[in-house]
Amino acid sequence: MQIGRDVVFVFGAGASYADGAPLQADILPIIMSNEFPDIQQSPTGQIVTEFIAENFAWDARAKIYPTLETVFGFLDYFISQDEHLSARYSHARIRVIKEGLIKLIHYVISEKSHRQGTTYRSFWEAVFRYNPNIAILTLNYDTLLEDAYSSLCPGGAVNIDYGIHLMNYDLNEEKRPPNRISPAAMKILKGHGSLNWKYCHCCKQVLLTPRDTKINLYAGHTGEGRCVSNKYRCPVDASEFETLIIPPSHIKKISHPVISQILGEAMREIRSCRKVVFVGYSFPDADVHFKALFKKSLSPHQQVIVVNNSKSRTLKYNYLALSNHVRFIKLSFADFLMDRSLVQEILTTTGSPNAPAPVSMPLYHPVHT
Template identity: 40%
Template sequence: MEKNGRDKDSIYSFFWEKAAKTNRNFSVITTNYDNQIDDAFDKWMYAKHGLIDYCISFINYTKEEDFIGFDWWVNPREPIPNWTDCDPRPIKLIKIHGSLNWKFCKCCSETLLTPWNSHMNLETGELTRFDPRWFDEGENMTLCPRDGYPLSTMIVPPSYSKSLRHPVIQNLMYEAQKEIRVAKKVAFVGYSFPDADIHIKAIFNKNLRDDSRLYVVNPSLNKISKEAYRGLSKNITFIEKDFLSAIEDGLIEELIA
């Protein structure tokens, strides 16, 4: 799906582009652990309009001895550098099931952000990192730069018995609940509360404000899925379109203007 020359990440690109022009006072909670929304942010928001706040701490926030420049990461929760012609604001992107670009060290309990990667082997956790400015491919990033301990990919795969005890996941769930409690408007995009995600419905049931307005964007809604949402709130609008069409019809302006 392409729009104005955008590639396959066009939906996320269009979303961030619209958001940058409308209002940056919002948060995104996602159960997806792919990097498409992150990559689109890098193209359309960083650093002129925003910095991603993943709501967890990364080794990348400290300049480790073995790191080269592109491994460092600006901490969005600290004073932001004064960049020319830029007005970046921290925008929370809460990936409550983890992310393919997060690698966790069980020795030091730190998480490494690995945004620059060309491919990953999900069986071995092997990730090839590269700097697109200087060279094509570098070494495989499988060991913690702090203690040399093997890194593991920080994701919670689909399962009816998800383990949510990981400290990083617990912190993300806490951050998500904080955002839900203060949200005046909440939009669900292409989500249908699968049985394996009973914990997601629980945090909305517990934290959603009585006066919050809900929007459900999904072209494949049926009676059962609508009833699941009505169990959360009676103040709800169903938008039976795909996300791109909803954005074109003014969804972003309705939500955050």
């Protein structure tokens, strides 16, 4: 029996921008600026910024920088070909630089995000008011969406289904970390990973660390330039955890077992829903895997709605390539949420009249205090 949602929301960087999360294009300029002294002073920051300074050109006054896709693509070339760039930049050192750049992205997003942002809170209030029969696929690393949900719902992270098994479910009282969680109802699928997911490369399990998205750029520095955090070790095999995020690159490792599971779950949700609503997502060239996912999953009867205030004609045609039933709403996420009648219509009105009705399913209803 197929279970269907009324709406599947797809969140891109524009959805989190209103609550302070930086856009992808802004992250590298922040890393190369003097905004955060820890980046310039830490071993991780130094090895990454020196590599970028020696191998790329930019103009800060003209605001011209290489993209993160370009930098990661350059690093991935040498990693995939098992080549050295030079005597200074061996294959092993390039791997370290890539790890460091991922950590800097983690640091910047965590530092720039506003934990008390109101946009996602308004979104959840609308969902609870009109129709909680939804699922979410977010391509953002930040935890603003979950933080807002937790602030409104008793139990917080306990009531989120990430579509993957979390080792928090299994740990006994002696081994468990704070904030032990249990499986629950509101489905949030994070297609590029999350700042609060710690992955063990030995047992291949994920530990959820609710509310803990910080990273120490000074921790565990080694002579090779590698910087690892010893804050969390796997309780099963004592291996060091790594934050599970898929960096923006034209060579994305979507074969990662956790990411593959999430994308499979996303396909099932999309195929069985009435409508898909994209918010603040521009379909960048590096996300060709998501274009493929939606192209395979969407059917002609499903309605596609795009909430985006961009004036780009390319964005329009990116969506028209997916479906003939696309409705464009040229508003920012925050302005969209202020239009209650529009939000109610999208959450409660069915899609195409020819769409088959989804099978009813139990819903999670938060208790408001």
